[in-house]
Structures are given as C-alpha cells and as structure tokens.
Amino acid sequence: MxxxxxxxxxxxxxxxxxxxxxxxxxxxxxxxxxxxxxALSATLLAYGSILVRRYRGYxxxxxxxxxxxxxxxxxxxxxxxxxxLADNVPIDDIELPIEKFxxxxxxxxxxxxxxxxxxxxxxxxxxxxxxDLLRRLYLELELDKVSFRKMKSVKWNRKVQGMIELxxxxxxxxxxxxxxxxxxxxxxxxxxxxxxxxxxSKNEPFKFFDVxxxxxxxxxxxxxxxxxxxxxxxxxxxxxxxxxxxxxxxxVSFCLKLIVHYNQQDAAHAVIKLLDNKDHNLRxxxxxxxxxxxxxEAEPHLVEIYYSQPLNCQLEILKxxxxxxxxxxxxxxxxxxxxxxxxxxxxxxxxxxIKTRATPKSLVDELIETGTAxxxxxxxxxxxxxxxx
Amino acid sequence: xxxxxxxxxxDIVQMVLQKILVxxxxxxxxxxxxxxxxxxxxxENYDLIITDLMMPYANGFEIISKIRQHPKGERAKxxxxxxxxxxxxxxxxFQLGADxxxxxxxxxxxxxIRVKRLLDAKRATxxxxx
Numbered sequence: 450m451x452x453x454x455x456x457x458x459x460x461x462x463x464x465x466x467x468x469x470x471x472x473x474x475x476x477x478x479x480x481x482x483x484x485x486x487x488a489l490s491a492t493l494l495a496y497g498s499i500l501v502r503r504y505r506g507y508x509x510x511x512x513x514x515x516x517x518x519x520x521x522x523x524x525x526x527x528x529x530x531x532x533x534l535a536d537n538v539p540i541d542d543i544e545l546p547i548e549k550f551x552x553x554x555x556x557x558x559x560x561x562x563x564x565x566x567x568x569x570x571x572x573x574x575x576x577x578x579x580x581d582l583l584r585r586l587y588l589e590l591e592l593d594k595v596s597f598r599k600m601k602s603v604k605w606n607r608k609v610q611g612m613i614e615l616x617x618x619x620x621x622x623x624x625x626x627x628x629x630x631x632x633x634x635x636x637x638x639x640x641x642x643x644x645x646x647x648x649x650s651k652n653e654p655f656k657f658f659d660v661x662x663x664x665x666x667x668x669x670x671x672x673x674x675x676x677x678x679x680x681x682x683x684x685x686x687x688x689x690x691x692x693x694x695x696x697x698x699x700x701v702s703f704c705l706k707l708i709v710h711y712n713q714q715d716a717a718h719a720v721i722k723l724l725d726n727k728d729h730n731l732r733x734x735x736x737x738x739x740x741x742x743x744x745x746e747a748e749p750h751l752v753e754i755y756y757s758q759p760l761n762c763q764l765e766i767l768k769x770x771x772x773x774x775x776x777x778x779x780x781x782x783x784x785x786x787x788x789x790x791x792x793x794x795x796x797x798x799x800x801x802x803i804k805t806r807a808t809p810k811s812l813v814d815e816l817i818e819t820g821t822a823x824x825x826x827x828x829x830x831x832x833x834x835x836x837x838x
Numbered sequence: 839x840x841x842x843x844x845x846x847x848x849d850i851v852q853m854v855l856q857k858i859l860v861x862x863x864x865x866x867x868x869x870x871x872x873x874x875x876x877x878x879x880x881x882e883n884y885d886l887i888i889t890d891l892m893m894p895y896a897n898g899f900e901i902i903s904k905i906r907q908h909p910k911g912e913r914a915k916x917x918x919x920x921x922x923x924x925x926x927x928x929x930x931x932f933q934l935g936a937d938x939x940x941x942x943x944x945x946x947x948x949x950x951i952r953v954k955r956l957l958d959a960k961r962a963t964x965x966x967x968x
Contacts, residue, residue, distance in 0.1 A: 521853060529854050529946065530861060567850075574851050577945030679923065 509559070516560055520567045523549060528582050529575070540581045547589050565592050569617045587618050600626060605638045616645040624656070631657040640669045644676045647683065654683055658691050658700050665699040673703070678710065689716035692723060698731055705738040717744045724754065733761045740769025748773050752781055760791065767797035776807025783812065786824070796827050803831045840957055841865045841882065845875035845889040845901060846919070851944075855888065858946050859953065872896025876904055884914050885957055891920040891927065899934055906935040913964075915956040919944055 452473065457466035471479065527550075533543030555564055565587075572583045587593060592614075599611025600622070608630065615622055622645065630642035643661075647654045654677075665673070677683065688704040688711070695701050701723070708716045720742070723735035739747045751766045758766065767785065770778045782805070785798035802808050802816075817828050830836060842864045844855050849870075856866045867882065869875035873895040879887070887905060891898035898918055905911035918931045921942040928939050938952050 521850075525854060525857050530857055534946065570850050571854070572943070574848060574943055575854065575946065576943035577947060579854075579946050580943060 512559070513563060516554070516563055517567070519554075520564055524567065524571055524583075528571070528586060529579055531582060534578045534582065540578060540585055543582060543585075545582070545586060545589065547586070550586065550590055561592070561595065564590075565595065565614060568592070569614055572617055584618055593618070593620055596620070605633070605635045609638055609641045612641050612645045616648050619649075621649055624650075628657060628660060632661055632663055634663070636666070636669075639663060640672060643669070643673060647673070647676050648680050652684060653686075654680075655686055655691075658695065658697075658704075661697055661700055664697065665703050670699070670703050670706070674706065674710075677707065685711055687716065688713060689719035692716065692719045698728060701731060702734045705734045709738050709741040712742070714742060714744075717742055717747065720744070721747050721750065724750065729759045729762055732758070733765045736762060736765035736769050740765070740772040743773050745773050745775050748775055748777065752778060755781075760793070764793055764797050767794065767801050771797075771801025771804040774805050774807075776805055779805060779808055779812070783816070786816065786827075787820075792823075795824065796831070799824075799827045799831045803828070839863065839865045840885040841867070842953070843867050843869060843875065843878055843882075843884040843887045845869045845872060845887065845893070845898075847871055847890065847893045851890070851919070851942075854946075855944075855949070858950065862950055862953070864953075872898070872901045875901055876908075879905060879908055879911050879914075883910055885960055886915045886917065886953060887911070888917045888919055888953075891918060891922050891931070899930060902931065902934040902936055913960070915960050917949075917952060917956065919949075 452470075454466070454470055457470045461469065471482065474482070527546055531543055531545070550564070554560055568583055568587050572580050572587075575583070596611045596614040596618075599607045600615070602608055602611070612622070612627075612630075627642055627646050627649070631639055631646055633639040633642065643657055646657050650656065688707045691700050691704045692708070695704070705720065705723075707713075708720065717739065720735050720738050721744070724732055724747075726732055726735070736751060739751070748770060751769060755763060755766050767782070770782065779802065782798045782802045786795050786802060789795050789798065803813065813828065813832075817825055820828065842859055844852055844859075844866060846852050846855075846868075847870055852868045852870070856868060859866045867878055867884075869878050871894045872889075875887075875889065876896070878884075889898045889901050893901075896904075898920065902916055902918070905914065905916060915938075916936045917938045917940060918928075918936045919940045919942060920927070923941055931939055937956055940949060940952065
C-alpha cells in the first residue's frame, strides 16, 4: 500500500518529502510521472516560445506601421519626386540628401532592413531614372555592404536574402562568391544562386551549366526558364554545346527546352545524336525537341528506331511526325492507329494523322466508317478543332 | 481637373503613381482591387483608368471588359500596367479595350507622357463630339 504523503512531511520539507514519496512509488508510476513532467514542460515551453514570437512579431509590426510611412515619405520626397529627375539632370549629379536617411532610427539593424526591403520593392516597381536614383541611394547608404555580409552568413536563408537584394539592385557579384552556391546542397539556395547568376552575369550567364552537378528539378527549370526568357539583354548561347558535352542529364533536358524556345535549328545534329543515349527519358526529350523544331531530316530515323523504343519514346515519335507534317508517314501512322493495342499510341497516331495536311480525306472517312466504336471516338476527338495538339 | 483612377494592389505603385500624377495636376483616386475599382467607377466619372492585371477579386481583363460595358467607363482611357509581358496578355488587353500597355517596372517619365498623350486624345475626341 502507498504511504500517505503527509507522513513524509513529518521530518522533511516539501521538496525532500516529494522526492522520498516519488522514490517509494512503483516503477510504472515513476515512469508515468516522468513522462507527464516532460510533456508538461515541453507544452509550456512551446506555448512560451509561441507567445514570445507573437509578441516580437506584434512589436515588429507596430514598429513597421510607424516606420514605413516615414521611409515612404523620405523615398517619395527625395527620390521619386526629386526635382533633378524632372529636370533631366544626370543621375550622379542629382542632389540626394543622404543625411536624411542616416537618422539614428534607420541605423538600427531591424529598421535598416526595413529600409533595404522598401528600396528593393520600389526598385522592382520603378525603372528608368527613378530606379537608377534608388540604386545610387542604396550604394551611398552602403546598404550593399549589408547585403554582401548576408551572403557570407552561414544561414542559407540569409544568403538567399542577400542574393535577392543584390540581384534586384543590379549589383554585380563575383563568380567566386556565387558559382559555388549554384551547386549548393540546399535546394532554395542553389535555385536562387542560379537565377541570380543568369541575371547578373552579362557575358556568360550560363557558365554555371558547366559546373552544376546537382540535378535541375522541374520547379527549378520552370523558375530558370522564366528568368532566362524575361531577363533583358541576356546573351543567349548555343545550347547544343551542353546537349553534346554536359554529363548532367537534367541540364541536357533543360537545354533541349531552350533550344525549342529559341528555335535553334543548328542544334538539330546534336539533338539527333541524343537518340542513341541510353536514358529513355532523355531520348524522349530529344524526340520531342526534334518534333518541335520540325526537323524533317530526322523523321526517317525516328520511324526506323520506333519499334525498338519504350512507350514514352514511341508516343513522342508519333507526336513528332504530326508536328513535322511531311506527309511521308501516313501509312505508318495508319498502321499504328489500326493495329496497336495501346490506347495512347492509337490516340497519338490518330492526332498526327489528322494533323498531317497530306492525309487524304477519304482515308479519314474510311477509318471512321470501318473502325471500332473506340477508334471512331478517338478520331472524332482528334478532329475537334477546339482540342489543341 | 482631369480625374484618374489607379487600380493596383501594390501599395508602393499606388502611392508613387498617385504622387507623380498629382504633381502633374491630376486628381487621383486609388482602388486596391478590382471590386473596389468598379465601385468607384459606379460613383465617379474618370477620364483615365490605370489598372494592373494580377489582382484579387477581379483581374485586370475582367475590369477592362466591365469598364467598357459601363456607361461611365465607355469613353475613359485605360492604361494597363503589369509585369505580365506575354504577347497574348498584351493583345487580349487591347482587344478588350485598353488604350495602352506599360510594362512593370514602370518609368515615371514614360507614364506621365503616355497619360498626357491619352488625355489629349480624349479631349480632342470630346471636342469633336461637342
């Protein structure tokens, strides 16, 4: 039986009594007590930390609410509405009252970050002389040094923040600092470094393609594609170079998409060589690229290799034939449509047959008349002009 | 005084455009989304409307087509300001009735010139009709 707790209190103080009481408890209850204690402490700690964070956030929001109008007033008065801009004075000669931005409040690191964020956001929205004057302000306040310091931080999110600030303010970052980051183990960091490299490197924006060993994930490719196609005055290289030499499959695949986007017809030979690659996904990408480039010289070869390819490559070959629209493979497409047991193959063969302008109407009519119910449905689907190929 | 309505959810763009255009002598109102913009158009007469494309509640294309169907918005000039630069977005904007398209980031001087040019054209057309 358990002894009453009060009996422990007779010769001891409360803590000691508790300790002896605990030692006399059965082991199971002791373990349960420890668990309860740990769980309670963890819950309290978590609540405490949430409350502290919320309070900090609330204070920061309050500070921002008070400070943002002041920063906005300074930026609009001395930068956006600067008299010098209206009078077409060269940017470097415009009178910029820097001391007004060097107040004690704005020297505080948190407030200075707010100023950086605001300048960067203004720069994103306004180009031309306003953008140039914002950049001059950023430099004269030596905020670039703050951003460069962030790039040297051990924390990846600080590095990314610094890089974004420098990129948005059109600051150049040396290859030594940025190239290693394009290969970082951290996905966000390497994606941002690649974006920054393309935006900032005017001569060789794709140099990092040579050093990338980590794969370009699909999302990275979308982001990079957006950066490449929207960055002005970017030097577009011949992407066939990486198709031929890069050991990184994702780089090759991405370059195939860029070849199509920039319609680099002279890359066709390098792409055709990829048809011998062991990776069937890469072969499918190459076939897709040839089709979109309408590389007619590759068509006989595609038909020749068709039966030795896996399904994804076969589908790409059928699509490519439709895109090339030479009219030389009507019988091949008809055969695939009629005799294949795979639904996707029949669907893509039908699509390409319909897309090929040389396909006789009589052939399509005949296929509709003599086909199975499913084949008729496929053909009617493909003939619908609202369904894009 | 000619009246301009700015419909944009970006507070920096709203504020800076307002200051630039007020300095040029225009009366400027601001709407932070498409719904608010349409409510203002219902109540007021605007000579020119500057709208973004990507906004909450109603995107720029919906706003333009509603403005053009609105009796008060029929003759107003419309400028699209957007970071969207795809050809089809620009042509769709013009097809729906926009008069001009400015790509973000905006140049202050360019904006003022385009606003002036459109308002001059509007004034000239109004004089012919009168």
